[in-house]
Amino acid sequence: MFIQQLELTHFRNYEKAEVAFSKGINVFLGENAQGKTNLMEAIYVLAMARSHRTANDKELIQWNEEFARISGRVQKKHSSFPLDITISRKGKKAKFNHLEQKKLSAYIGNLNVILFAPEDLSLVKGAPNVRRKFIxxxxxxxxxxxxxxxxxxxxxxxxxxxxxKQLAMRKATDLTFLEVLTEQLAISGAAVLKERFSFAKQLETWAQPIHQEISKQREELMIDYACSIVLTDPEDKEAIYTDLLNVYQDNQKRELDQGTTIAGPHRDDLKFFVNEKNVQTYGSQGQQRTTALSIKLAEISLMHELTGEYPVLLLDDVLSELDDNRQTHLLTAIQNKVQTFLTTTSLDGVKKNLLDAPKVFNIDQGNIETESE
Amino acid sequence: MQYPEPISKLMDSYMKLPGIGAKTAARLAFFTIDMDEEDVTDFAKSLISAKRDLHYCSICGNITESDPCDICRDKDRDRSTILVVEDVKDVMALERVREYHGLYHVLHGILSPIEGTGPEDINIPSLLKRLQSEEVQEVILATNASAEGEATATYLSRLIRPAGIKVTRLAHGLSVGSDIEYADEITLLKAVEGRREI
Structure with missing residues (x-):
């Protein structure tokens, strides 16, 4: 899928703007603080009905204005439709194909985007909860x-x-009720674990060849769902359930002392290995970057497999973080398949890697100009 | 100008009711002043009698004027089935169906440690006592389809089943007359899981 055009009204520093995009690569070129990332944000909001930078929608409205509006037209394989988001001080309205969607969950998913920003490196470097949240x-x-x-x-x-906690403080005594809660926890825990395992596996299948290519066959990436519990068969829900129950049983004494559930999906992690070494602890900066990049690119393929359409890729200020080689691989991977938006302050060192002529937009203080070359 | 004291007192009372704020309370208070004296007296009497004359049935926990309640005393009811619900309003809802002719048991709550409700805080001991002394053959667990409702139902079945009594649970799934296309994913999932042969 791709975005044909975008129209902004009172969005951040954009008073009014209208642009038509290329199906291929679109470059937002400009100095710092001119509105490149704001434009990326607008596309993200159009897709997800919320910003990735702030939880407060009102920040999106231009200073001293009443509302902000983003509308765009999306082209899919067999259909084309307009999307429209209006944010006012009272709330937001999301329209798909001119019809207001009362449930945002019915709106999200019409336009799929994958955003890659410098902070995504924390997916590899950050704490386990970042990776659980990612899954x-x-x-x-x-x-x-x-x-x-x-x-x-x-x-x-x-x-x-x-x-x-109540049992630990002797405010409660009924162990049968604890057993019931444990069983319920194991039922939903087993469902969560089964899906997470298969997701990690699918992600690995897609990320492996990508990583190999970027690293010029020098590195092999492995993704491991690091479960806090040893499972006999992660593909069998019944087996996971039994394993979970056994672990909870073994832990019961300690859990009663500590007053908390010590193992389970809420304590798990996703581990990335390059050439069998954990990237989080032993990887170089470059390897961590490559890993994050491979995972993001794998997401593109995964989404294509699951939805039949390629998502739109947003690369916010990441090209400058990647060396020539990684840039080339990233750009060849997406060539002719994925509509891509990228921000940069300078075209030097970027342009020569672009096989297809990109469409360049000059961003200057909230004005967008299409470069004519 | 401030309200005369009798009015502010009346407003204060109205504001103790759920969903009533200062403005509605003022409107109701002034309306009460304009009502016939007879109506006002009836109103006051009903308030007091609702509080004084109603009790919880010592057998099933349902709300009643006389103890035991009408349902527990009714000789025509099927004494071999007990349907367990969370609160009195659920009994009323099931009675409207007119298809269930067994007895009830009201728990007056649901197991939820977050809310501070454990097994000893709801009406479970009297249920177990009933099961010992009466010729009960089936217990239907009709707690809500929430995580807490499920936990409470599972817990009860754990306690009851060893006594050799049949324990059943209400079905989950589509509501009658609803369109499949409007049902949410989880309801549909439950409906598919609980499908039956026809």
């Missing part, structure tokens, strides 16, 4: 059933932890 976000977008199991798991976990 949950990706799987949640694709599978509402996963989301249901996840929410249920987190809810029961809260109940169980509370009850463990």
């Amino acid at each position: 949950d976000m990706e799987l949640g977008q694709i599978s509402p059933v996963y989301l249901h199991h996840l929410v249920e798991y987190q809810h029961i976990l809260k109940q169980r932890n509370q009850y463990l």
Whole structure:
């Protein structure tokens, strides 16, 4: 899929702007603080109905204005439709094909974007919860059933932890009820784990060849879902359930002492290995970057496999972070398939790698000018 | 100008009711002043009698004027089935169906450690006592389809099943007359899981 055109009204520093994009690569060129990232944000908001930079929608409205509006036209294989987001101080309205969608979940998913920004490096370097969130976000977008199991798991976990605390303080004594909560936790936990394992595996399948290519066959990437519990068969929900129950049983004494659930999906992690070494601890900066890049590119293929369409790729200020070789691979990987938007302050060192002529937009204080070459 | 004291007192009382704020309370208070004295007296009496004359049934926990309640005393009801619900409003809802002729048991709550409700805080002991003394053959667990409702149902079945009594749970799935296309994913999932042969 690709975005044909975009129209902004009172969005951040854009008073009014209208642009037509290329199906291929679009470059937003400009000095710092001119509005390049704002434009990226606008596309992200059009897709996800929320910003990746702020939780407060009102920040998106231009200073002293009443509302902000983003509208665009999306072209898919067999259809084309307009999307429209209006943000006012009272709230936001999302329209798909001229019709207002009361549920944002019905709106999201019409335009799929993948954003790659410098902070995405924390996917490799950051704490385990960053990676759990990454899995949950990706799987949640694709599978509402996963989301249901996840929410249920987190809810029961809260109940169980509370009850463990009460037992620890001798305010409660009923171990049968603890058993019931443990069983419920294991049921939803097993569903969550099964999906996460298969997601990690799929991601690895797609990321491996990409990583190999970027690293010129020198590195082999492995992705491992590091479960806090040893599982006999991660593909069998019943087996996971039994394993979870056994672990909870073994842990019971310690859990009663500590008043909290010590193992389970809420303590898991995703581990990345390059040539069998953990990238998070032993990888160089460059390897960490390559890994993050491979994962993002793998997401593109994964989404294509699951939805039949390539998502739109947003590269915010990442090209400058990658060396020539990684740039070339990134750009060849997306060539002719994925509509891409990228921001940069200078075309030097970027342009020569672009096989196809990119469409360049000069961004200057909230004005967008199409470069005519 | 401030309200005369009787009015502010009346407003204060109205504001103790759920969903009523200062403005609605003022409107209701002034309306009450204009009502016939007889109506106002009836109103006051009903308030007091609702509080004084109603009790919880000592057998099933349902709300009643006389103890035991009408349902528990009714000789025509099927004494071999007990349907367990969270609160009194659920009994009313099920009674409207007119198809269930067994007995009830009201738990007056649901197991939720976050809310501070454990097994000893809801009406479970009297249920277990009933199961010992009466010729009950089936217990239907009709708690809500939430995580807490499920936990409560599972917990109860754990306690009851060893006594050799049949324990059943209400079905999950599509609501009658609804369109499949409008059902949410989880409801559909439950409906597919709980499908039956026809």
